[in-house]
Amino acid sequence: MWRIPRKPPAANLLARKLLRDGSSVHSLSRSNHQYQAATRNHRTKPPLAFVFDIDGVLIRGEDVLPAAKRALSILEGNNPFGMRLPYILLTNGGGVSEQQRCEKLTAKLGFEIKAAQYIQAHTILKTMSYKYTNTPVLVLGGKRDQVRQVAADYGFKKAYTSHDVLAWNSSVWPFHQLSASETAATKNIDFSQTPISAIFVFHDPRNWALDIQVICDVIQSGGIIGGPYVENQMKPVELVFCNPDLIWRSDFDRPRLGQGAFKMAFQGVFKALTGSEYPHVQFGKPTRPTYDFATQVLRDSLGHENPLPPMYMIGDNPESDIAGANAASWKSVLVKTGVFSGGQPTHEPTYIAEDVEEAVSWAIAQEYKDDVYPQK
Ligand SMILES: [Mg+2]
Known part of the structure; x- marks a missing residue:
């Protein structure tokens, strides 16, 4: 029988801290010598990367979901690694150019979304x-x-x-x-x-x-x-x-x-x-070519000299977002703000979160924990 994966205690703690402290988490974490060691190790190499679905995760209908802005703020540097974390958007939508879509999204979200980090169905x-x-x-x-x-x-x-x-x-x-x-x-x-x-x-x-x-x-x-x-x-x-x-x-x-x-x-x-x-x-989520393409886009943006960091897909649709991410061996987080609202999903994610902010905080906590306490 499926159940929500159990969170490791250390990761749990940090995820809760991130959620509780919001904008102050950066300064709080700076006092932590373990965090400072982590930032030294990762000055150039991101510890993880995100792939977001849009509808039901960042936006619903015409409205921005409240957790979306807080999640993006964490990605832009308000996190214990003290660095901007790479992310791309992966949607089955389309019909107009990536540039047009990104201009609209940027205006709505209040964070610049570049066409190079936006992948739509076509x-x-x-x-x-x-x-x-x-x-x-x-x-x-x-x-x-x-x-x-x-x-x-x-x-x-x-x-x-x-x-x-x-x-x-x-x-x-x-x-x-x-x-x-x-x-x-x-x-x-x-x-x-x-x-x-x-x-x-x-x-x-x-x-x-x-x-x-x-x-x-x-x-x-x-x-x-x-x-x-x-x-x-x-x-x-x-x-x-x-x-x-x-x-x-x-x-x-x-x-x-x-x-x-x-x-x-x-x-x-x-x-x-x-x-x-x-x-x-x-093509399109959850097909393998689309996930391979997304991996390539992220690899191009990060440079080919480093291995790809762990990838986390955040989506609201088990059939597309989660199924595709699991097949690509990414970690997957299912949020409850869109197609999925609870119960047993048709495809089992790595974790289920209430919203995108919790999803991002949980993912960062996983990698922060591994960074501070490397697994042997
Ligand atoms: Mg969706």
Whole structure:
């Protein structure tokens, strides 16, 4: 039977101290010669690093959770190591550029969040753009052509949308007429002469029917929309999804269908048409490639000369945050301020905390304890 992991007494004490003392913990700890030894040892090398989910951990709906600012203050130096502790944000959200998201988050949280420390569902596609720099690809999801702009930033120079397809030929899906603003955001492309090599679902499609139709058209013809169907393709169209979440929480009382639901709808239709599902690549939490990518981002920011410090994932969703962190052999802390609010989680975390502040304090206490009393 699952139970909350027991906290070691020394770590327990420090975690409580951090929570109790808040802003004064730094000066309190400075009087401790063990702490001073620890800071000497770690002047350049961080003793641990954090990976935070955002929704349900730092923010809920439009509001910043009160514990978030206190947690970030601890990371910025108000901790017994007396140094800024590295952290990145890892979310299954997306739809706009990392820079835009970070500007909003910085304004809300009151701490600067840099684009280099922000990974959203589709950020990993930067690692694939070299394959498709000048090759036409389809990019789906988001409002109007926002994901086209994100794709361009990543290096996809010929990224087209399903609205481009509809602007080219309205008969592709006659049940949607483009509005003036949608038309203004389209590109004039002759898709009968433009073979599509890959389809990237960046974010939740706004028009499932249109996008499922266009994906089927591209895949069945081997790239030319409206072209003859090709049974055995030499080079099948690559299909990539960025967020596997079946459901997500909005401000509405009940969960909403996510990009994972769109994928299932597409595969259901494709199987009914062809007899089998279409092979695809899946990114986003809890997939391994996304956790490997996050590790790489952190490694790049810390420099490659040092081994990575212990990684702590702080999340509210056992299915994505905790499952992925456990599989990546990170330590995981599940908070009760979002999807999970208590009971037995579906994936067992290293620790369960009331909120992000307790999570951060607990993690620091673990490493502080090991630093002061190295394990033999
Ligand atoms: Mg969350």
